């Protein structure tokens with residue numbers, strides 16, 4: 001199976017299908033530290049990363065923002081002292097698309113460039 005982090009997002013222009021339970025079961029093991037949560041009535045992928053200080057947290061945040069711009073798929077990012085909460089979901093379908101799993105895997109890869117606590 002091709003690794004999620006190596007894949008690119010397909011453009012979401014509306015009308016895409018949410019990811020199915022079978023595919024989630026197949027690919028979720030590649031992003032074991034992410035939780036599927038329900039917020040505002042929508043399924044989202046969420047993970048908290050811990051860093052040594054605010055400077056590292058905001059540098060990581062900006063790097064995730066750059067990846068989002070490159071792929072045209074955008075997360076919610078909450079940057080705090082020593083901590084960044086990242087949430088991925090697909091606004092156009094109000095839930096999870098494979099793109100969100102791809103971006104979660106890319107986010108994990110980016111995090112390895114920063115020293116985590």
Ligand SMILES: C[C@H](O)[C@H](O)[C@H]1CNC2=NC(N)=NC(=O)C2=N1
Nearest residue numbers: 012072073074075089090091092
């Ligand atoms: C036109 C543009 O590509 C779309 O609005 C994109 C932008 N980034 C996006 N990001 C996310 N997470 N979900 C979307 O549905 C989405 N739509």
